[in-house]
Amino acid sequence: MNNSYNNSLSTNTQLTQKSVNRCFDGEQHYYSHQSIATKTPMTFSIYLPDEALTGKVCPAILYLSGLTCNADNVTHKAHFQQRCSELGMIFIAPDTSPRSSEDDDVPNDERYFVGQGASYYVDATCAPWAKNFNMQSYIVDELYDLLRSEFPISSIGVTGHSMGGHGALLLGFKFPSKFVSVSALSPVSAASESAWGEAAYTEYFGDDKAQWTQADAAQTIKRVGRQYSRILVDQGGADNFLAEGQLQTSKLQQACEEVAQPLTLRYQAGHDHSYYFIQTVINDHIDHHWRMAQLY
Numbered sequence: 001m002n003n004s005y006n007n008s009l010s011t012n013t014q015l016t017q018k019s020v021n022r023c024f025d026g027e028q029h030y031y032s033h034q035s036i037a038t039k040t041p042m043t044f045s046i047y048l049p050d051e052a053l054t055g056k057v058c059p060a061i062l063y064l065s066g067l068t069c070n071a072d073n074v075t076h077k078a079h080f081q082q083r084c085s086e087l088g089m090i091f092i093a094p095d096t097s098p099r100s101s102e103d104d105d106v107p108n109d110e111r112y113f114v115g116q117g118a119s120y121y122v123d124a125t126c127a128p129w130a131k132n133f134n135m136q137s138y139i140v141d142e143l144y145d146l147l148r149s150e151f152p153i154s155s156i157g158v159t160g161h162s163m164g165g166h167g168a169l170l171l172g173f174k175f176p177s178k179f180v181s182v183s184a185l186s187p188v189s190a191a192s193e194s195a196w197g198e199a200a201y202t203e204y205f206g207d208d209k210a211q212w213t214q215a216d217a218a219q220t221i222k223r224v225g226r227q228y229s230r231i232l233v234d235q236g237g238a239d240n241f242l243a244e245g246q247l248q249t250s251k252l253q254q255a256c257e258e259v260a261q262p263l264t265l266r267y268q269a270g271h272d273h274s275y276y277f278i279q280t281v282i283n284d285h286i287d288h289h290w291r292m293a294q295l296y
Ligand SMILES: N[C@@H](CCC(=O)N[C@@H](CS)C(=O)NCC(=O)O)C(=O)O
Pocket: 065, 066, 067, 068, 069, 073, 077, 112, 161, 162, 163, 273, 274, 275
């Protein structure tokens, strides 16, 4: 645990600060860095409440975004900053995948649910993806360690939206020693059984179904069993992707029931899949992670 923080990044930092904006009682920062896992530059946003800026260690939430997103969507649209500043909570939003740049030719796909913006937070094993699409390693090893060495973080909880909700459930249950709390917003519950996930996993893992199962959130919960005293999931009742069968919330519910993992699952009537919904429930998720961090 970092016990002191000098209100400046350490001199040997690997991070390049891109922007700083005062927001409520804290600052919204953006950073980029060269990633070893993805072999590309990666960008993330981090909200630092004044407590963190003045040297106090604070709990953090890692938010994994959904298909087509980068760090901007949640940072600009979810309105998490006020609650985080009131509680003294750090909020981190990484990108959803490696990206092509002038120096890096990263593979992509015409479909919005495969390739750039659609990593599923897994380590791909098939060409051409395996070279750059190592987002599990990026999130749970590289970024995790970087965050803990560069910022005054006491503990990390993981949450996310849609594909990122799947990522939060998957990584939270695969790596319970790294995360003190898990929640999800409109998550894909079982990527290996949704049309979006099937398309992506065919590319990333080929036809090796054992790898699909290892990278499926509901299957992982069934495999590893209860890990958290309670997880929180919100799902819009009028979400078109729920109706389309991409999210399959019942599979998550079933998996949690099977292993007695306590789950608070709330269907919010009339709400869709958008950031208007996320904005509506984000404070409850921040509070959930805050409460869990206090028990840590
Ligand atoms: N663009 C896709 C939908 C992709 C989508 O809805 N992405 C969600 C996450 S799964 C999102 O948050 N989009 C960005 C935003 O609303 O700011 C479509 O045409 O159907």
